[in-house]
Amino acid sequence: MMPTLRHARPVASKLPRPGKTVAVENVRPDKEEGVQVKRSPSSPQGGVKKRSAFGDLTNAHKNIHPQKKKDGQKVAVKKTKNASQSGTAKNNELNLKKTLKTITAEELVSEVVKEERLITEETSPPKVCLEQLLPPDVEDIDQDSEDPFSSSEYALDIFSYMREREEKFVLPNYIEMQDDITKEMRSILIDWMVEVQENFELNHETLYLSVKMVDHYLAATVAMREKLQLIGSTAVLIASKFEERCPPCLDDFLYICDDAYRREELVAMEMEILQKLNFDINIPIPYRFLRRYAKCAHANMETLTLARYICELTLQEYDFVQESASKMAASCLLLALKMKCLGGWTATLQYYSGHSANDLIPLVKRLNFLLTEQANSKLTAVRNKYSHKVFFQVAKLPPLDLLMLDTVLTKEQ
Template sequence: MPVARSSKAQSSKQPRASKAPSVTENVPPEKEEGCQAKRSPSSPQGGPKKRSAFGDITNAHKNQTVTGKKEGVKAPTHKATRAPPAPTVAKNNEINLKKSLRKTPPTDVPVEPEKGSVSEELVQVPVVEDIDKEQLGDPYANAEYAKEIFEYMREREEKFLLPDYMEKQPDISRDMRAILVDWMVEVQENFELNHETLYLAVKLVDHYLVEVVSMRDKLQLIGSTAVLIASKFEERCPPCVDDFLYICDDAYKREELIAMETSILRTLNFDINIPIPYRFLRRFAKCARASMETLTLARFLCEMTLQEYDYARERPSKLAASSLLLALTMKNLGGWTPTLEYYSGYCAQDLHPLVKRLNFLLTYQPCDKLKAVRTKYSHRVFFEVAKTTPMDMMKLEEKLKS
């Protein structure tokens, strides 16, 4: 069994005098690790430590007046009196002055916009919170590079968009894939693996089936091998090969599983750093300052889509954002804030169609045999979020419009 994660080192920096208002829903990471162990290894809003800024990185100090350089008044100099200029010279000066005024209109004096005008409205910029500044003192958080890391993951989404591969799979159907994923959820629970391992394993199965035509008797072998590869990628102490042979009820031999591992890795060119919705969900929940219960509800909604083939082709970041928006709406915690829009890259209108589909999926379970996800999130460890009553579609429509 993998060793439980140790708590993060506390920063020695003193917090700033002006702290952000505390949210009563937030749960400290120590409590989260105690109640969910490896399944939810870290808090969505990060550690509570604060750190003062590195100093003024703006150019405000450049606008200050330079001391020592004062504009003095020139003393009148005694010059010899000259005769007044000729009329032709004065006329030329007047013409040149008029030309210069035409070329450079007077714009030195700014005109203040009237109240209610368009210019005044453009000045009002929505406030976006810096969600990484609180973890700058934590060397394990990589807060300095967090924004660039998630921008890179958004770019990699384009490379791993799934086509409709079921058309060229003669012996595999959508229902078989759903049963396989339901079994993989049970494997993740039995081995106490991270949620990232489950999501990545499902992605590996889908991308492998895009390239290789497989028979139904090899489908469980593909799924178990995908969990093995994802465990080696995500876990500190992954299960061994014999564990997967045992959980498959010795349906396959050791050589077959190792050969399938080689086949999957070569087919995917060993590029298995595939963006998954779970990572984006934790990032967006941190932007929303969501509580552990709200984040768990969003995780439940997102994990429900793993069994559904129709959601496999959705972008992971959009699926995570829609799951969080539906969870926030179900909890009456407000809508899509400017901070969420900035860090996710989606406005609320972009997510409304997918939010409605998720609520429909939560309301009407397509198959009663697939109960692994609902059973998992019905436990007290996960706040029994699977028992949450779905929203009425008309009320959801009204809240999304408001």
């Protein structure tokens, strides 16, 4: 005896009359009461009706009338399988002949698509390539679509949007409102954050974003010097969650602070920083602009690394916090090009950066003076980092002489 299948309901059947043999039918155990049974082609209701993807768009089905049986005429039904198939084939052939003169749904949709295409081609303006919109001396640096990471199709809109957001994140002279924090304390904190980024092998974008968050937080609230390292480590934690694929855990940041703070303090500072910044931490940083401007200048990796070294030195200096990210990146690249004798500020660089050479000259002179001062500075994290062979030892390159720099910058005017 077979076990009863689950979810199967008993099927009621008529009792056989005495003396009458009844053919035993195979009862499907999964057939439930109230479920619509699939109709066969030989049933009185007809076979399963086929429907197009867009539904019955025409009235073709109204022209098909089922054949009525005459009174007293019996329909002979053959029980063989071949007979049912031949009857179905005849019915399909009759239906096909009746609908030859009607328009099918697929033909109707195709005609509508053709008409819409013709209307669009007549009314829409001709497509214009980006090369036709650029000035004659400007190169289209986004024409290469082979690299999927360059986002060539959206790069121009992305950096235009980032330049618009720069106006929202202009920093005031917030050090005047801080009673217990000085410029030197901030420089020491940034020097320590550079070491954290190097030890954890974080992205450079994480370092730049964490420094920006420290400045914007100090511009919004008055802090004490005892909490300054807590602010810096928490900013690196938030930036790691924003930039890194696998950010360090919270215990790692407690360890690098030498257990000077508790877990509850770090979590509370994280919430406070995010609330002070209104959870808007997508701050434009010069590191992203620098990569794009180097692509405009066709600079090699060594020249780009030199520009990054100059740009990273500015993170420790409070006097550069009020400069915009795009202008800082353009000035660092221009100084690197002059130090490597690789030309000047081209029309392509001016078009994509939005800054002319005359706008960058004052900042370039300040950056070159910064390179001269860093040789005697006690903050050595950035200089030691870029003195390694991995970074082409760009920190060992001597800065330009002031008179020589004035000469090469005069040609840009």
